[in-house]
Every structure is written in C-alpha cells, then in structure tokens.
Amino acid sequence: MKKSALVFLVLFLAAAFVFAGGTQEKKTGKVKITGPVTIKFWHAMGGSRIDLIQGIVNDFMQANPNIKVKVQYTGTYNDTLNKVKAASKAGNAPQIFQSYDIATLGLAHSGIITPIGDLTKWDPIKWDDFFTPVRNYYTISGKHYSLPFNSSTPLLYYNKTFFKQAGLDPTKPPATFNSVIELSRKLKASSLKLKAPITWNLHSWYFEQFHCLMNAPFVNENNGRGGKLPNKALFNLEPGQKILSWWSGMEKDGLFLDVGPGWANHRAAFGSGDVAMVMSSTSDVNQLTGLLNKKGWEMGTGYMPKPEGATGGVAIGGGSLWITNNHPDQELLAALKLVKFISSDGPQMKWHKGTGYFPVRKTAMNKLKAEGWFKEHPNFLTAFNQLLASPSNNNTAGALMGPFPEARKFIQDAIQKTYAGTPVKQALDEAAAKTDKAMKEWNEFYK
Amino acid sequence: MQEERFPGHKLLPYLLILPSALVIIIFLVIPFAQTIFESFFQATPFGTHKVFVGIANYIQLFEDMDYLHSVIITLIFSAFVIFVGLTISILIAMLANQKIKGIGFYQIALIWTYALSPAVAGTIWAMMFAPATGIMPYIISKLTNGYALNWMTNSSAALFIVSAAATWKMLGYNIVFFIAGLQNIPQELLESASVDGAGPWSSFFRIKFPMLSPTVTFLLFVNMLYAFFQVFGLIDIMTKGGPGNGTQILVYKLYQDGFVNLKTGFASAQSLVIFVAIAILALFQLRIATKRAVYER
Structure with missing residues (x-):
C-alpha cells in the first residue's frame, strides 16, 4: 500500500515537472522543431x-x-x-x-x-x-x-489598335470619369463595331475601389480600422452617389455594358473585340495580352479612372x-x-x-x-506604379467590416436596381440600411 | 400471436436492416434534428459560440422583404418549370412514341439533357445568352433590327431564361416517363375508341391523359422537388441570384445566408420553412392524386 502511494507520488511529480517545463518553454518564446x-x-x-x-x-x-x-x-x-x-x-x-x-x-x-x-x-x-x-x-x-x-488591384485595359482606328491617341487611356465618357462617346461614334465602348464585371469591388480613389471612407470608425467595430455604412453619401450616377448613367447611354457577375464574360468581350476598354484585376495581364495577341491587336494599360480632382489611390x-x-x-x-x-x-x-x-x-x-x-512586360509596371502612387491612410487601405460578403451582395443588388430605373440615392440608401442592420447583428456577438 | 418469420433468430431482421437504418440516421435524421436545433440559435460566423434566440430567426425571416420577394420568385419559377415543362414533355413524348424509322435515335436524342450536370447545362445557357459574346443576343438583335437583349440588367428576362434552362434540363427525364406511360396504354383501348369514331383530340383527353395520370402525379412531385431544390447549380452558374435578386429563389437565398454570410441559425430556419411548405404541398398532391388517379385498368 505504502509502496504504491510512493510510486504515485513520483509519477505525479514527474508529470507536474513535464507540464511546468512545457509552459516555461512557451514563456521564453523558444520553440524548436525536433521531430x-x-x-x-x-x-x-x-x-x-x-x-x-x-x-x-x-x-x-x-x-x-x-x-x-x-x-x-x-x-x-x-x-x-x-x-x-x-x-x-x-x-x-x-x-x-x-x-x-x-x-x-x-x-x-x-x-x-x-x-x-x-x-x-x-x-x-x-x-x-x-x-x-x-x-x-x-x-x-x-x-x-x-x-x-x-x-x-483593378487596372484599366484598352485596345490600342481600336484607339488608333477611332482616331484617338493610343498612348492616352482615359484617366478621369469625364474622359472615360468623352472617349467612350468617340469610340461609339466611330466605325468600330462595338457592343459598347467599355465594360467590367458586376462586382462591388470596383465600387469600393472608387471610394479609395476618392479618399472617402466606406464605413465609419476609421473605415473599420480603428479600435471599434464599424456600425454605419458611409457608401450612400456623396462619393458613392457620384460613382454610381456615373456608372449607371454610362449604362443608360449605352457606353458601358454590364455583362453580369463572374470573371469570364468581361474578359471574353474584350478578347472578342466587342468592347474597346475593360476594367479587371491586375492578375489578368497575362491572359488579356494573350487574347488580344491572338487577334493581332495591341493592348495598353492605364490606371483605374478617378473622378475629377480625386486625391486617393487604389487599395490592395x-x-x-x-x-x-x-x-x-x-x-x-x-x-x-x-x-x-x-x-x-x-x-x-x-x-x-x-x-x-x-x-x-x-x-x-x-x-x-x-x-x-x-x-x-510594361503592363505589369503600370499596375505597380498605380499601387505605389496610392497614398497610405485608412481610406486607401480599404474598408473592413464584419459582414462584408453580405454588404457586397446588397451593393451589387443596388447597382443592378439602378439599371432598372431606381434612383441612385434611393438604391444606395436601401443597401446602406441593410448593411447597417447586418453590421449591428454581427457586432452583437463581439461586444 | 404473430408467426415468427425467422424462427430462432430474433435479432436477424434487425441486423439486416441495420445498414440502411444507419445510413438514414446518420445522413438524414441527425442533420435534420440539428437543423431544427440550430434554427433556434444565432451563432458567430465560425460557430465558436451561440446564443439561444427562440423563434427570433423565424420572425426575422417573415419580416425580411428580400425573403418574401424570394418566395414570389420561387412560385413563378416553379410554376413555369412544372407546367410548361410537363406540357412540352407530353407533346414531345407523343411524337416520340410513333412507329417511325430510327425512333430509338430520336428517343435517345431527346433524353440526353437529363444526363448533363447542372454546371454544364448552366454554362451552355450562360454562354448562349452572354450579353456581349452570346449567340442569342446576336440573333435577337438581327431579328428585331437592333434590340440589345441583356439579361444581366433585365430581371424579367433573366427569370425567363433561367426558367427555360431549368425546364429544358428536366425535359429528358419527363419524356422518358411519359413514353413509358404511353407505351403501357393497351392498344385495344385506343383501337376500340377509334372504331367508335374518336378523333385524336378525344382519344388524347379521354383515354391517354387519364391513363397517364399516375405518371403525371409522380412527375408533378418530382418536378416540384427539382424546381425547389435541385436547380441551385443552374442558378449559381447562370445568374448568382441576380440581377437585383431577380432570380434569387429560396434555395439560393438559403445558400447565401448559410454559406456566404455564415448565418447558420437564420439559414436553418429557412430550410425548415421550405421543408414544411414542400411537405404540405406533397401531402395535398398525394391526397388529390389518390382520389383522382386511375391506377387500374
């Protein structure tokens, strides 16, 4: 009886020693891969x-x-x-x-x-x-x-060959909202058989990035990057309305073609020559260059267009x-x-x-x-320079919020509703209200 | 006293049904019970902790305008898939049930749509109607002198195209059953009817259609399940519920809330509501069907 108690005590001490050793190791911050x-x-x-x-x-x-x-x-x-x-x-x-x-x-x-x-x-x-x-x-x-x-980041790709054919300067892609409209009008009026001058896929990402370009916050609490969780959407304010009015207005005028969600349709439209300009991810440089090469066209790249006077930059x-x-x-x-x-x-x-x-x-x-x-590969350089030209602050770092995937759906719905005639402000207010509600619910858990 | 089927082996019958019972319990009963349980909770996105909320998820559901919109979309969509689909299938089945040369080829050609996966079918239709590069907008613009169809900005067009794709995908399945049903109709009935002077219309409405009613009942049910649940892949590939929620049927909304927005409780409540709705419809259908259907010759 006594003997077994002694054995037990020894085992207990050994175990305690081992565990103590374990925690000690963590405290000193030394971990080694042994096996x-x-x-x-x-x-x-x-x-x-x-x-x-x-x-x-x-x-x-x-x-x-x-x-x-x-x-x-x-x-x-x-x-x-x-x-x-x-x-x-x-x-x-x-x-x-x-x-x-x-x-x-x-x-x-x-x-x-x-x-x-x-x-x-x-x-x-x-x-x-x-x-x-x-x-x-x-x-x-x-x-x-x-x-x-x-x-x-997003990047603007354009068909240099088409620019030449329409009598535009192939070294000058549009840099601002107004110049996108101006060049699009010229392309549309030219002899090119385009479905529309410009396209990009239906994605809230572009809408977010335009906010970064305008140096405008997307949500409150320092764009979600302060210590507190954001609880109010700000994308229905003036910058958001300006962006969507431009976007949706171009759709109405037949300058912009919405090809829906996903990442295939807009690339295909650019590759087939149905559009002269496309916005897409910088990771598409290889693919889009290849598509245009196949047709014997030359591709150029430019920064994502900004509204006149905007001082921000793209977010990653x-x-x-x-x-x-x-x-x-x-x-x-x-x-x-x-x-x-x-x-x-x-x-x-x-x-x-x-x-x-x-x-x-x-x-x-x-x-x-x-x-x-x-x-x-000069087009990769455009993408880099655009990123490096971006000033560093909370707005251009990109927004953070808990239910971001949900918010994106609300925003994409709002964009599509404006095509069907809903006024821009109303559509954005609705999306913002839904996003506020989603953030409130989400934040409840982390108080 | 009931007679023992397996004298001396009382446990044998239980042992024999054990494998299927286990499969049903593990893959159907337990997840179902979990769904009911989860629907009374709200959990953090990664499920690290959850709070009991009673029926709050259900209340939220019926206050959600987007959800009510999805209900309407689902009803329109499934009505189209069921009624247009069955009507076209029965007509094609009649044509494919004639004694002509090479009928085997036609029959196989007609049912191959069923062999396609939803992803493949969805891709075919999405490419056909792609706003810039698709063949259909091109043809329509040629026919109408310049009308540019863009179903990515036109929700009624999108709903119609998605419904048409879903109907097309199910045609093969329906046609097989209708052909089988038509072949089961005894020839003597049709012959004696034609001797009595019945034309093609009356022989269809008075003999063929009533004789097909068990098939119709069965297909109504299968098509309803299809329109409610199995079209998910098609919608996901073609429209992702857009434009502006225009094709967001209930099961797609459930996916959005459960697997994109990671709201398990809310999605569980939706799943139960669909289950109850389908169960009621199915019972109702069975009731009517057993009263009306002609099962005997």
Missing part, C-alpha cells in the same frame, strides 16, 4: 495555379526536411472558408488556409485563428520589406493578422494566408516558416511571373527590375 511535423495547407487557387503552389511548397519541403506539408485546393474562397469552418468545429482545421481580403475582420474575430503577429517572436518577419499598401490591408490596430500572399485586393489556432507549438512554428517562405523573394517572383499577382516584397520587386522583367 517530423506534418501540416495542412488549404488554398483557393484553381487551374494552373495548383501546380505553381505545389511547386513552391515542394521547394520548402526540400529546404526543411523535418516538415511535411499536405497542400489541398479547396475550391473558391467561399468554399474554402466553409470547409475551414467545418474542419475547425471537428477539431482538425488546416494549420494554414487562404482567404479573401473581405473576410479579414471576420476572421480576426472568429476565434479560430492565431494572429501572425503573435507567432513572429519565434521567427521574426521583416515587415518593413513589404509594400506598404499590401501590408496595411492585413494590419488592424497595428497588429499583423495574416500574411499577404496573392495581391492585386486579393488574398492572404491565415494560421489557425489550437495546434501544438511545433506545428504553428512549421506553419509560420511556410508562410514566411512563400512570402520570400524567390517564390514571390515565381508566383508573379506565373499569375500576374504582385510580389508582396520590395526586394522581390527590385530583383525583377534588375532582371529587366518590366521592360519586356
């Missing part, structure tokens, strides 16, 4: 990008033989979020997943992630090296939440990599090492060349410059 660690990485990049990402991860595994990464393409951003949600409920969330920009505030408060800023004590990341707009988007109240990965869009919580420290460290590797120069240059997304680091950009990459 083989396996982590999962879910992403939302389909097509040829699946192999590209796998290639980057393979390079990482070669450099870190202790870490095994299982990469999985999990459908769209939205599908991926739902799968992460289900997996994290079941307790087997991937250590790393990719999400879109607008889920940022939602994920920051989700309770399922570890902010990257909390992990970098183990393996610091040189944030100064990232492009400011790219870095700003994923920073809330000074804390880094996720690692910028695939970054893009795209996606970032998130690390989840409730994993052993070694796995979290492995995840951190992987995202750090993906953001480093080599992989970023590979990624940029393969997709057209921006490299996120200045050093990667400088190496591309030195290689002469932009001489061969």
Whole structure:
C-alpha cells in the first residue's frame, strides 16, 4: 500500500515537472522543431495555379526536411472558408488556409485563428520589406493578422489598335470619369463595331475601389480600422452617389455594358473585340495580352479612372494566408516558416511571373527590375506604379467590416436596381440600411 | 400471436436492416434534428459560440422583404418549370412514341439533357445568352433590327431564361416517363375508341391523359422537388441570384445566408420553412392524386 502511494507520488511529480517545463518553454518564446511535423495547407487557387503552389511548397519541403506539408485546393474562397469552418468545429482545421481580403475582420474575430503577429517572436518577419499598401490591408490596430500572399488591384485595359482606328491617341487611356465618357462617346461614334465602348464585371469591388480613389471612407470608425467595430455604412453619401450616377448613367447611354457577375464574360468581350476598354484585376495581364495577341491587336494599360480632382489611390485586393489556432507549438512554428517562405523573394517572383499577382516584397520587386522583367512586360509596371502612387491612410487601405460578403451582395443588388430605373440615392440608401442592420447583428456577438 | 418469420433468430431482421437504418440516421435524421436545433440559435460566423434566440430567426425571416420577394420568385419559377415543362414533355413524348424509322435515335436524342450536370447545362445557357459574346443576343438583335437583349440588367428576362434552362434540363427525364406511360396504354383501348369514331383530340383527353395520370402525379412531385431544390447549380452558374435578386429563389437565398454570410441559425430556419411548405404541398398532391388517379385498368 505504502509502496504504491510512493510510486504515485513520483509519477505525479514527474508529470507536474513535464507540464511546468512545457509552459516555461512557451514563456521564453523558444520553440524548436525536433521531430517530423506534418501540416495542412488549404488554398483557393484553381487551374494552373495548383501546380505553381505545389511547386513552391515542394521547394520548402526540400529546404526543411523535418516538415511535411499536405497542400489541398479547396475550391473558391467561399468554399474554402466553409470547409475551414467545418474542419475547425471537428477539431482538425488546416494549420494554414487562404482567404479573401473581405473576410479579414471576420476572421480576426472568429476565434479560430492565431494572429501572425503573435507567432513572429519565434521567427521574426521583416515587415518593413513589404509594400506598404499590401501590408496595411492585413494590419488592424497595428497588429499583423495574416500574411499577404496573392495581391492585386483593378487596372484599366484598352485596345490600342481600336484607339488608333477611332482616331484617338493610343498612348492616352482615359484617366478621369469625364474622359472615360468623352472617349467612350468617340469610340461609339466611330466605325468600330462595338457592343459598347467599355465594360467590367458586376462586382462591388470596383465600387469600393472608387471610394479609395476618392479618399472617402466606406464605413465609419476609421473605415473599420480603428479600435471599434464599424456600425454605419458611409457608401450612400456623396462619393458613392457620384460613382454610381456615373456608372449607371454610362449604362443608360449605352457606353458601358454590364455583362453580369463572374470573371469570364468581361474578359471574353474584350478578347472578342466587342468592347474597346475593360476594367479587371491586375492578375489578368497575362491572359488579356494573350487574347488580344491572338487577334493581332495591341493592348495598353492605364490606371483605374478617378473622378475629377480625386486625391486617393487604389487599395490592395486579393488574398492572404491565415494560421489557425489550437495546434501544438511545433506545428504553428512549421506553419509560420511556410508562410514566411512563400512570402520570400524567390517564390514571390515565381508566383508573379506565373499569375500576374504582385510580389508582396520590395526586394522581390527590385530583383525583377534588375532582371529587366518590366521592360519586356510594361503592363505589369503600370499596375505597380498605380499601387505605389496610392497614398497610405485608412481610406486607401480599404474598408473592413464584419459582414462584408453580405454588404457586397446588397451593393451589387443596388447597382443592378439602378439599371432598372431606381434612383441612385434611393438604391444606395436601401443597401446602406441593410448593411447597417447586418453590421449591428454581427457586432452583437463581439461586444 | 404473430408467426415468427425467422424462427430462432430474433435479432436477424434487425441486423439486416441495420445498414440502411444507419445510413438514414446518420445522413438524414441527425442533420435534420440539428437543423431544427440550430434554427433556434444565432451563432458567430465560425460557430465558436451561440446564443439561444427562440423563434427570433423565424420572425426575422417573415419580416425580411428580400425573403418574401424570394418566395414570389420561387412560385413563378416553379410554376413555369412544372407546367410548361410537363406540357412540352407530353407533346414531345407523343411524337416520340410513333412507329417511325430510327425512333430509338430520336428517343435517345431527346433524353440526353437529363444526363448533363447542372454546371454544364448552366454554362451552355450562360454562354448562349452572354450579353456581349452570346449567340442569342446576336440573333435577337438581327431579328428585331437592333434590340440589345441583356439579361444581366433585365430581371424579367433573366427569370425567363433561367426558367427555360431549368425546364429544358428536366425535359429528358419527363419524356422518358411519359413514353413509358404511353407505351403501357393497351392498344385495344385506343383501337376500340377509334372504331367508335374518336378523333385524336378525344382519344388524347379521354383515354391517354387519364391513363397517364399516375405518371403525371409522380412527375408533378418530382418536378416540384427539382424546381425547389435541385436547380441551385443552374442558378449559381447562370445568374448568382441576380440581377437585383431577380432570380434569387429560396434555395439560393438559403445558400447565401448559410454559406456566404455564415448565418447558420437564420439559414436553418429557412430550410425548415421550405421543408414544411414542400411537405404540405406533397401531402395535398398525394391526397388529390389518390382520389383522382386511375391506377387500374
């Protein structure tokens, strides 16, 4: 009897010692990968990008033989979020997943992630090296939440050959709202057989970006980037009305053709010569150049047009990599090492060349410059210069709000309603009221 | 006392139904119970914690103008799919049930739409009607001297096109059943009717249609389920519920709220409301059908 009690006591002490050791290790911030660690990485990049990402991860595994990464393409951003949600409920969330920009505030408060800023004590990341707009988007109240990965902005693409045929200067794409209208009128009156002079896909993203260009907030509480959760939409005020009046007015005059949601129709219309100008993501440079080349047309690019006198700049869009919580420290460290590797120069240059997304680091950009990459591909340079010309503040960093996906739907509905004759202010007020309600409901949980 | 079917093996019958019972319990009963449970809660987007809200989700549902709009859209859409679809199918089935050369080829050609996945069917129609590059706007503009059809800005056109696509996709299935039903009608009935002087109209309305009524009842039900639930893929590919909610049928609204806006409770409540509506309609239909349908010859 006495003997067993003694054994028990020894075991208890040993256990206590081990646990104490564990917590001590965390406090000093020292974690080391001792044995083989396996982590999962879910992403939302389909097509040829699946192999590209796998290639980057393979390079990482070669450099870190202790870490095994299982990469999985999990459908769209939205599908991926739902799968992460289900997996994290079941307790087997991937250590790393990719999400879109607008889920940022939602994920920051989700309770399922570890902010990257909390992990970098183990393996610091040189944030100064990232492009400011790219870095700003994923920073809330000074804390880094996720690692910028695939970054893009809108860009104006135009058919230089058509510009020449219509007697316009092919080196001068329209830079302002009025010049878009003016050039569109000329293109429409020309002998070109266009369905419409300009198009872009139905997406609230452009409406948001025009706010950034006008240096106008989209929601209150410092565009959602202050300490407090935003609870009032501001996109129904004067800037929003100005944008939508221009947009919807061009549709009524037959200058702009709405080809609906999705990312295929507007590209196809530009490629087939049914329109002379298109707005789309900077990650489309390769694809659109190819489409026009096939027809023997020359393509040019320009900044996203601004309203007259606007002083803002574009905000970064795209996606970032998130690390989840409730994993052993070694796995979290492995995840951190992987995202750090993906953001480093080599992989970023590979990624940029393969997709057209921006490299996120200045050093990667400088190496591309030195290689002469932009001489061969001047359209990528337009995209860069546009981003770098953007001033840095809360409005141009892009808005954050909890129910952003819902708000986007309301805004897109409002845009479509104006085509059918609803006055701009009324449509936007309605969307803003619905967004306010959605934000109020969402904020309830996080008081 | 009932006679034992498996003397000496009392547990055997239970063992035999266990696999199917398990499948039903795991994939139908438990999720259904969970849906009912969730519909009384509001949860954080990632489900980290939830609050009991009673019937607040249901109240919110019926105060939501967008939801009521979706109800109307769904009714128009399903009425089109069911009635236009069944009418066209029965006409085609009559034509495809004649004794002509190569009828097997025609029959197969007519039913292949059913073999397409919703994604493929949706893509075909979306490309056909694409505002800038589609063939249909081109043809329409040639025929009408310049009318530019854009279903991405015209919600009535969008609803019509989506309904037409959904009907087209289901034609094959309906036609198969109608052909089978027509082939089951005994020839003597039709022959004696024609001896009595019945023309094609009266032989259709007095003999063929009544004899087909079990098929019609069955297809009404299947088409209703189709129009309510299975067209999700088609809508998602073609319009995403737009323009301006113009094609947002109930099941698409549910998807939006549940899987885009991550409001599990609200979406669960919607799912239960659809379930109850469908259950009532189905019971009603069965009632009428068992009274009216001619099951015996």
